[in-house]
Amino acid sequence: MKKIHFDVETDGFYGAYWECPAQSEHVLIAMLGDDPEDYMARSAVKWLMRKGFNVLTMSPGKKNYSHHNYPLERIESAVRWLQAHGNRRIGIVGASTTGTLALTAASYFPDISLTIAMTPSDFIWQGFEQGKRDGCTEWPIEGESLFTYQGQPLPYMPFKYRHPQYGQIMQSEAKKGGDMLNSRKLFDDSEAVHPLTEEEMIKVENIKGKLFVVAAEDDVLWDTAKYVRRMQARLSEKPHDCETELVVYKHGTHFVFPDSMIKTMLPVGSSLFVKLAFRAARQYPKECRETRIDIDRRVSRVFGEWKKA
Secondary structure (H helix, E strand, C coil): CCCEEEEEHCCCCCCCEECCCCCCEEEEEEEECCCCCCCCHHHHHHHHHHHEEEEECCCCCEEEEEECEECHHHHHHHHHHHHHHHHHCCEEEEEEHHHHHHHHHHHCCCEEEEEEECCCCCEEEEEEEEEEEEEEEEEEEEECEEHHHEEEEEEECCCCCCCHHHHHHHHHHHHHHCCCCCCCCHHHHHHHCCCCCHHCCCHHHCCCEEEEEEEEECCCCHHHHHHHHHHHHHHHHHCCCCCEEEEEEECCCCCCCCCCHHHHHHHHHHHHHHHHHEEEEEECHHHHHHHHHHHHHHHHHHHHHHCCC
């Protein structure tokens, strides 16, 4: 697959642009993977190209999934470049932390007309770094938000725990629950001691076009089902002109990807990988797969409707 590479210093954002062989005027900003050109990102590109889209993959930096004071201007610059290079309609898709980024960016930039967020939060939280430090693989950054705009950190929920307790709790909760990752206690305890303010909430009512959000009750990274229901309540109370589809499944874990996307990433052993990652997937494998199949059907319909609109 041919690509155009972008760097922050020269282009204003870090990413890679992949043009669909079928010639499309629709593009998706896809924030899936630790790097715009890693295996997960390339797999997402293959999957989205089969749907008929150009793709711009993005991440904070080279092989970097840390998110702290990430400038939203990078998304803004990417949108301008895409518009200048033949893309009539622009969508954005993210999962987990980048699901939160997708919601936030779409709430700021009205030229984004399709937003797909898998397992996002409905608020901004404290920024974090990933790597290796004192036996931990992740730690919060004091005084920094997930995102900034116009040079200012967006208001955020601070974590209750600091380094190294933050990472130690993640490790102990994962071991106790039999999961690859488990950070739900971090978020629940932090929100308990710091009730969310309006300034910290994502203004989802400002999103244009189509908004599709998906979550599962058995997610152990955070209580994304609660967050999605808060979004539903917010949208019912505030004027908005986007078409919304917010779905919460009982089973699905944090990996609520379309089934065919996971199979593109892992042609052999995709279900086994999910089972190894989360105990809930081992307990309810049939239900989790049914969730992914239903998400696949819904996302395919959303894509089709967006292209025809």
